[in-house]
Amino acid sequence: MTHSCTEHGHYCHICHEEALIAERKQFVKERVEMWMWNNDIFEIYDETRDLDDEEKEELLQAAADVVTDEASKNQLSNLAFHFGVMIIIPEGAKT
Numbered sequence: 579m580t581h582s583c584t585e586h587g588h589y590c591h592i593c594h595e596e597a598l599i600a601e602r603k604q605f606v607k608e609r610v611e612m613w614m615w616n617n618d619i620f621e622i623y624d625e626t627r628d629l630d631d632e633e634k635e636e637l638l639q640a641a642a643d644v645v646t647d648e649a650s651k652n653q654l655s656n657l658a659f660h661f662g663v664m665i666i667i668p669e670g671a672k673t
């Protein structure tokens with residue numbers, strides 16, 4: 579993806595980096611939304627098992643941040659443990 583910037587010049591590293599980060603965030607957001615829709619831990623497992631640890635952590639953490647029920651939190655926690663990555667399960671379900 580290329581990004582031209584009116585503020586910093588035709589090609590700008592700063593805004594290019596920012597655009598990549600924004601794109602990454604959007605990717606994670608959409609992935610997690612789809613998981614929440616399907617609500618299937620095996621789908622999450624299938625889609626994350628071949629990723630590197632950093633990506634696993636990022637995606638599982640993003641999912642943990644949005645799930646609200648204890649069962650899903652436990653499943654994500656167990657999956658993270660299985661993969662050997664560290665995620666923080668937020669306390670207190672908003673029910």
Ligand SMILES: [Zn+2]
Nearest residue numbers: 583586590593
């Ligand atoms: Zn710029």
